[in-house]
Amino acid sequence: MGTFISRRLALAAVAMVGLTIITFMVSHAVPADPIVANLGQQASQRPEIVAAFRAKWGLDRPLYVQYLTFLEGLVRGDFGVSINTRRAVTRDLAQFLPATIELSTAAIVFAVAMGLPLGVFSALYRDSPIDHLARLVSLIGVSIPIFWLATVSLVVFYAALGLAPGPGRLGAQIAAPPAVTGSYVVDSLLAGDGTALSSALAHLTLPALVLCSSIMGLVTRVTRSSMLEVLSQDFMRTARAKGLAESKIVVRHALRNALIPTITILGLAYGSLLSGAVMTETIFAWPGLGRYAFEAAVSNDFPSIMGVTFVIALMYVLANLAVDLAYGVLDPQIRYS
Amino acid sequence: MRQMQSLRTSPSTMAVDAPALPLTAPAAPSDRRRVVRRVLRKPMMIGGIVVVLIWVLLAALAPTIAPYDPIDQDVRHRLQAPSPAHWLGADELGRDVFSRVLYGGRVSLPVAAAVVAVATVFGTMLGGVAGFTGGWFDSLAMRLVDVVLAFPSLILAMAIAAALGPSIQNAMLAMLLVWWPPYARLARGQVLALRSREYVMAARGLGLPEHRILLRHLLPNSFAPLLVMMTMDFGTAIIITAALSFLGLGAVPPTPEWGAMVAEGRELIQQWWISTFPGIAIFMVAIATNFIGDGLRDIVDPRLR
Numbered sequence: 001m002g003t004f005i006s007r008r009l010a011l012a013a014v015a016m017v018g019l020t021i022i023t024f025m026v027s028h029a030v031p032a033d034p035i036v037a038n039l040g041q042q043a044s045q046r047p048e049i050v051a052a053f054r055a056k057w058g059l060d061r062p063l064y065v066q067y068l069t070f071l072e073g074l075v076r077g078d079f080g081v082s083i084n085t086r087r088a089v090t091r092d093l094a095q096f097l098p099a100t101i102e103l104s105t106a107a108i109v110f111a112v113a114m115g116l117p118l119g120v121f122s123a124l125y126r127d128s129p130i131d132h133l134a135r136l137v138s139l140i141g142v143s144i145p146i147f148w149l150a151t152v153s154l155v156v157f158y159a160a161l162g163l164a165p166g167p168g169r170l171g172a173q174i175a176a177p178p179a180v181t182g183s184y185v186v187d188s189l190l191a192g193d194g195t196a197l198s199s200a201l202a203h204l205t206l207p208a209l210v211l212c213s214s215i216m217g218l219v220t221r222v223t224r225s226s227m228l229e230v231l232s233q234d235f236m237r238t239a240r241a242k243g244l245a246e247s248k249i250v251v252r253h254a255l256r257n258a259l260i261p262t263i264t265i266l267g268l269a270y271g272s273l274l275s276g277a278v279m280t281e282t283i284f285a286w287p288g289l290g291r292y293a294f295e296a297a298v299s300n301d302f303p304s305i306m307g308v309t310f311v312i313a314l315m316y317v318l319a320n321l322a323v324d325l326a327y328g329v330l331d332p333q334i335r336y337s
Numbered sequence: 338m339r340q341m342q343s344l345r346t347s348p349s350t351m352a353v354d355a356p357a358l359p360l361t362a363p364a365a366p367s368d369r370r371r372v373v374r375r376v377l378r379k380p381m382m383i384g385g386i387v388v389v390l391i392w393v394l395l396a397a398l399a400p401t402i403a404p405y406d407p408i409d410q411d412v413r414h415r416l417q418a419p420s421p422a423h424w425l426g427a428d429e430l431g432r433d434v435f436s437r438v439l440y441g442g443r444v445s446l447p448v449a450a451a452v453v454a455v456a457t458v459f460g461t462m463l464g465g466v467a468g469f470t471g472g473w474f475d476s477l478a479m480r481l482v483d484v485v486l487a488f489p490s491l492i493l494a495m496a497i498a499a500a501l502g503p504s505i506q507n508a509m510l511a512m513l514l515v516w517w518p519p520y521a522r523l524a525r526g527q528v529l530a531l532r533s534r535e536y537v538m539a540a541r542g543l544g545l546p547e548h549r550i551l552l553r554h555l556l557p558n559s560f561a562p563l564l565v566m567m568t569m570d571f572g573t574a575i576i577i578t579a580a581l582s583f584l585g586l587g588a589v590p591p592t593p594e595w596g597a598m599v600a601e602g603r604e605l606i607q608q609w610w611i612s613t614f615p616g617i618a619i620f621m622v623a624i625a626t627n628f629i630g631d632g633l634r635d636i637v638d639p640r641l642r
Contacts, residue, residue, distance in 0.1 A: 011483070014480065014483075014484075015483055015484055015487040018480070018483075018484030018487065019484065019487060019488065022484065022485070022488070022493070023496075026493070026496050026497055026500055135631075139624055139627045139628065139631065140624060142572075142573070142623075142627060143572055143576075143620055143623035143624035143627050144620055144623070144624075145576045145579055145583075145596070145599070145616060145619045145623070146580075147579075147580055147584075147596070147599060147600075148612070148616030148619065148620070151599060151602075151603045151612050151616070152609075152616065154606075155606050155609055159606040159607075271489035271490070272489065272491075274489045274492065275489045275490065275491030275492055276491075278491065278492065278495065278584070279580060279583070279584070282584070283603065293492060293495065294495070294584060296499075297495050297496055297498075297499035297584075297586065298499060298584070298585055298586070300499060300500065305496050305499065305500075309488070309492055309493070309496050312492050313487060313488050313489070313492075316487065316488070316489055317487050
């Protein structure tokens with residue numbers, strides 16, 4: 001187990017170094033000129049302003065020096081200062097990250113709550129209407145543009161039907177609960193603030209449902225195929241022959257074994273959740289990393305782009321590492337392969 | 338197992354690390370007939386093919402069949418609801434939504450096809466050579482694949498597109514840079530699985546040069562699973578192209594592009610038709626290609642069904 005963990009950690013470390021290089025290259029070695037983007041056309045005509053800007057942000061030094069400076073800062077948890085907000089990128093990230101974690105966690109909960117039963121039933125009743133429905137639902141999930149679903153659901157459930165609250169994380173009149181975790185749901189629970197809790201939950205539901213559409217189909221599909229595989233194995237026949245109740249066979253024997261691939265896919269799905277979060281957060285005015293990433297990207301705010309891309313990729317690598325490790329614990333064969 | 342990139346946690350991900358799939362040898366006429374028969378037994382797949390063909394036709398014939406010029410502004414009819422004059426209504430500048438949706442296909446369909454095609458060629462060649470030669474090149478190529486795959490692909494494409502500046506060409510380039518790794522992985526896996534087959538040994542015994550074995554024997558025989566992945570990815574590419582344009586990083590106004598059109602209508606909640614119809618177009622093409630890919634996968638690898 002020791003070698004397995006250290007090998008996985010080493011691979012994750014290699015991935016992280018690669019990430020820093022790619023992030024750095026993307027934001028520095030490309031044609032778009034951050035000077036024009038940030039100073040505007042007029043100021044960028046004046047050489048003394050341009051020189052001062054380049055010196056201030058270190059753009060006048062050779063690329064590898066800029067990269068080493070970036071790495072050095074990274075080790076200290078310093079991503080530099082955002083050109084947009086004029087605050088430390090680390091501070092921005094710390095402020096926006098919890099909102100994204102809250103949203104994507106809620107989306108995962110919804111995806112599992114709906115996708116898992118759908119996958120199990122479609123495997124149990126293979127080729128029945130419920131199986132076809134599950135297949136259709138998962139195909140719709142991967143085919144629907146999330147930015148469109150978000151736009152349309154805001155129009156339908158907020159503007160037309162009035163069933164959902166508007167954009168944002170809380171109602172206009174409601175004070176945010178004292179920050180402990182940064183998640184309004186958890187924080188208002190901790191503070192015992194019922195009003196804030198119900199408002200936070202109401203605001204969370206629609207964006208989380210929209211966001212979960214991208215991975216629910218995946219959860220359904222993977223659960224279904226691993227259930228089918230488990231159901232055809234010898235120990236299932238043995239369990240039936242022993243006269244166990246069908247419900248017990250399904251839950252205790254089949255589902256338990258079929259869950260492993262589903263857990264794995266959740267780690268991978270995290271990447272698509274974070275991508276979907278960019279659009280969901282932008283449309284629902286959800287003050288998270290996704291919206292921050294979008295704003296940084298469109299204004300070529302390179303310290304923020306690097307910081308946010310790095311943190312998002314880091315979350316993704318860590319999620320996959322956690323899944324790999326969990327997988328190794330659940331299934332000893334993996335460790336030695 | 339791995340997936341869709343991004344938003345690309347597409348079903349393609351799921352196929353990537355799957356074991357090499359059973360392969361059909363270069364089809365004899367009777368084999369071909371069997372494949373056709375199997376396709377005919379899949380109504381969803383046929384529906385998908387029909388829908389895609391219709392959209393290709395509509396896009397190709399847009400200049401002939403569109404009732405209006407897609408960028409012609411007609412202020413008198415701005416924000417007009419769907420009517421006999423404007424079937425799908427008019428947008429904020431009085432442009433005809435129906436004509437713009439038709440012309441939108443002329444952007445999305447070729448862009449998605451080009452991204453998938455170039456990514457397939459590049460990824461397959463790299464992965465094929467890596468799997469075939471092994472050694473340091475293989476390790477290096479696969480680490481590169483790992484690193485690119487370690488990014489959520491839309492985020493990376495977004496950063497690249499933003500850095501390059503908004504244009505549909507830059508959006509394509511950004512997508513290409515994140516799109517090839519799953520193909521490299523799949524092709525490598527296929528080549529590794531196939532290279533000890535008898536026919537490869539026979540080819541080697543006959544003294545064929547290595548590059549010929551790779552190009553004429555290994556890669557063509559890896560084609561079936563690649564085709565499934567390409568089909569499903571086409572829908573994803575349509576969605577990501579639209580997503581980048583929606584975010585303002587792809588097509589620039591007044592280009593009629595589906596994602597950009599959804600963005601133009603998103604603040605106009607009362608005028609639902611402006612963003613609804615282009616969204617439906619994206620959804621129809623994407624789900625149709627997924628139906629085709631799903632059907633193809635059943636045919637190529639019935640075990641997954």
